[in-house]
Amino acid sequence: MPKPRRLQQKRGWAFAICIAIVEPLLLLFTKRRWSGGEHLPATGGCVVVSNHVSHVDPFTFAHFVYDHGRLPRFLAKAAVFDVPLGGRLVRGAGQIPVYRLSADASLAFRAAVEAVEKGECVVVYPEGTITRQSDMWPMTGRTGAARIALTAGVPVIPVAQWGPNHILAPYAKRPRLLPRKTIYVAAGAPVDLDDLRSKPLSPDVLREATDRIMDEVTRLLEGIRGGQAPAVRFDPRAVGVREIGNPHEKKSRNRRRA
Structure with a gap:
């Protein structure tokens, strides 16, 4: 599949290593159905948002962003940065640690703002x-x-993505690489936030902007899946589902103890 846009940034050693290892595997084990990549700005700071369906999708999504001429700077959970060698790679590649549910959570926000102000492409999973x-x-x-x-x-x-979950289902232990899975990625035009940009960043303004963002991601995913999302978006906090980690982990432990 030809590259839709040439990379204009310097990759650096960490990205070069990651690309040399990951890209051949993705080309070998996946088929790509990508659309809307022209909506990613060729240069300049931007926030790219997507739904999150698998622990594999940061790799397949990074493939999409990279093949459209940008180096993705993910907001990634801080634990990844503590992994030997892997942590050095993600730091070297300019990824941004997120200290979820901690007093240091604001550090990721400041780092992300600095990155986009320097012209970087920052990737965020709004669902968290x-x-x-x-x-x-x-x-x-x-x-x-x-x-x-x-x-x-x-x-x-x-951006909406679908297909990485067929390689590795949520919180599954073993990937299913064969037969080759199709990775669907669809990007849309920038979310219209112009009327909100001059307003103070109140909770209501941030919620309105976030709802518009999630509406567009959902609309794009409906196009990929050929179905309709529920009229009311699922809120895990409202129903008491744990916010991070495997939501089934406690139940599994209880079954083992029983």
């Missing part, structure tokens, strides 16, 4: 974790992506 919705539709979003974009005055590019 793999979807807990039973049919894997997008959940309610957190306001971080909207806050970054409105603070820095950069566009938000909505």
Whole structure:
């Protein structure tokens, strides 16, 4: 599959290593059905948002962003940065640690704003974790992506993805590489936030911006899947589902103890 756009940035040693290892595997084990890549700005700061369906999708999504001429800077959970060798690679590749549910959570926001102000492409999963919705539709979003974009005055590019979950289901242990899985990625035009940019960043403004972002991601996913998402978006906090980690882990432990 030819590259839709040439990379204009210097990759650096960490990205070069990651690309040399990961890209051949993705080309070998996946088929790609990509659309809308022209909506990713060729240069300049931007926030790219997507639904989250598998622990594999950061790799397949990075493939999409990279093949459209940008180096993705993910907001990734801080634990990844503590992994030997892997942590050095993600730091070297300019990824941004997120200290979820901690006093240091604001550090990721400041780092992301600095990155987009320097012209970087920052990738955010607004759901904050793999979807807990039973049919894997997008959940309610957190306001971080909207806050970054409105603070820095950069566009938000909505993207939907589907297919990585067929390689590795949420919280599964073993990937299913064969037969080759098709990875669907669809990007849309920047989310219209112009009327909100001059307003103070109140909770209502951030919620409105976030709802618009998630509406666009959901609409794009409906196009990929050929179905309709639930009229009311799933909110894990409202129903008491744990916000991070495997939502079934406690239940499994209880079964083992029983």
